[in-house]
Amino acid sequence: MKKIAVDIFSGAGGLSVGAKMAGIESLLAVEYCKHAASTYQKNHQKTKVLNKDIKSVNPLDYTEKNPFILFGGPPCQGFSIANTKTRNLDNPNNWMFKEYIRFVEDLEPEWFLFENVVGFKSFNNGEFAKEVETNLKNLGYTTSSGVLCASDFGVPQKRKRFFIIGNRFKKKFDFNSLKKESVVSVKDAISDLPSLKNGEQLLSGDYKPNITNSYLEIMRKKSDKPLQNIVSKNKEYIIERYKYIRQGKNWQDIPKKLLSNYSSTVNMHSGIYKRLDENQPTVTIANYRKSMLIHPTEDRGLSLREAARLQSFPDDFIFEGPLSYQQQQVGNAVPPLLAKVIFENILFLDNQ
Incomplete structure (x- = not known):
């Protein structure tokens, strides 16, 4: 029962x-x-x-x-x-x-x-x-x-x-x-998902071939395609900043001349402009769009599906509403x- x-x-x-x-x-x-x-x-x-x-x-x-x-x-x-x-x-x-x-x-x-x-x-x-x-x-x-x-x-x-x-x-x-379970890294979790560009909205894509592990088997169990591969579009000067940031590092990698629009960086949070380390679990996925979390190997923000993967939502789970609300739903979830x-x-x- x-x-x-x-x-x-x-x-x-x-x-x-x-x-x-x-x-x-x-x-x-x-x-x-x-x-x-x-x-x-x-x-x-x-x-x-x-x-x-x-x-x-x-x-x-x-x-x-x-x-x-x-x-x-x-x-x-x-x-x-x-x-x-x-x-x-x-x-x-x-x-x-x-x-x-x-x-x-x-x-x-x-x-x-x-x-x-x-x-x-x-x-x-x-x-x-x-x-x-x-x-x-x-x-x-x-x-x-x-x-x-x-x-x-x-x-x-x-x-x-x-x-x-x-x-x-x-x-x-x-x-x-x-x-306790074995540690799952960012690479373990998202490496089979499509490569994307800044602002791209690939509603239905294809998994990269020949990439599998036990975590991906759970995520893909009821799905044959990754859906909602949607990346918010950042302005070009934001993308330019991303290019300087190494994996696991944050805004402190950005040359000061590219941060001239900030009156001060003294109180900037360490999670701002954070590029994920592909060999570690990610930092907390909260309002990842506002925090500008960066893909480990591509100069762009995370897609909705990547963030959902890092939260362990399986690929057949579909989010509704405007994109900003979908992103918040991912970030708020257990x-x-x-x-x-x-x-x-x-x-x-x-x-x-």
């Missing part, structure tokens, strides 16, 4: 992709952004997707009590270490975790999984994370929390996420028991292969 899930703050559905890989089916999803909701629906056609403000949703109007698992991550802009402008107590997104707790209280799932950026753990001196976990314990759940790095679990990305996992029947999730590992371990524990 298939295990049933509810996915809230679902975004494009990275957690649900991982859940499905593990054998868990999401029957209900809630997502406020219409483009992300459209992406979710396209890729999970059997799921009822509510494109609504979660504060207006009574979950029992749409599904029954006691699903196997509830999962999701409230908006994280207010907790992100990278975004100092929104990292404060007045950001209304900081209080959306209460809606998550309400859904747990109303649905009484057997398991829950709460995820967020790693900054959530330390925000407000750790009080937010403690409050969430205390509230969930008060609902009768045995909880554990931890930070996981996606690159430890077969994802070609050094992306850290914070998780709280709980069970209603006193089963305790052990983060330290998760089996890597499906990381989610799969977690859900497989939850299923293992459930059977004990």
Whole structure:
């Protein structure tokens, strides 16, 4: 019998992709952004997707009590270490975790999984994370929390996420028991994808021949062509800057005369103008267009499909909406292969 899930703050559905890989089916999803909701629906056609403000949703109007698992991550802009402008107590997104707790209280799932950026753990001196976990314990759940790095679990990305996992029947999730996987590099992940130019929009291409590995077998399992090979078009002076940057390096490789439009470079983030090192997992794929992450061997930004690959979205997963929204959906997601590992371990524990 298939295990049933509810996915809230679902975004494009990275957690649900991982859940499905593990054998868990999401029957209900809630997502406020219409483009992300459209992406979710396209890729999970059997799921009822509510494109609504979660504060207006009574979950029992749409599904029954006691699903196997509830999962999701409230908006994280207010907790992100990278975004100092929104990292404060007045950001209304900081209080959306209460809606998550309400859904747990109303649905009484057997398991829950709460995820967020790693900054959530330390925000407000750790009080937010403690409050969430205390509230969930008060609902009768045995909880554990931890930070996981996606690159430890077969994802070609050094992306850290914070998780709280709980069970209603006193089963305790052990983060330290998760089996780590072999490291997957950027080259391992994208070397079979088409070569592209700045601004190119190759909606359907071909895989490069005679390139394969275990990661690509997972990515290409249900696809015979790479789709959505779309690169944002940068201005020529930006491309000229790219040419100076070595793999693994950033804006500091650019001659100062080419940065004359910057009043100062003192506070420039190390992730700006970052060329990926093909022999390592990538840095975090967040707003990769805004950060101007650079392809390891070509003088251009990453394509949508390359970024999706580096997040471990399989090639049959299609993104909807304007390109900027598609890019944001990729960047906001929990890597499906990381989610799969977690859900497989939850299923293992459930059977004990």
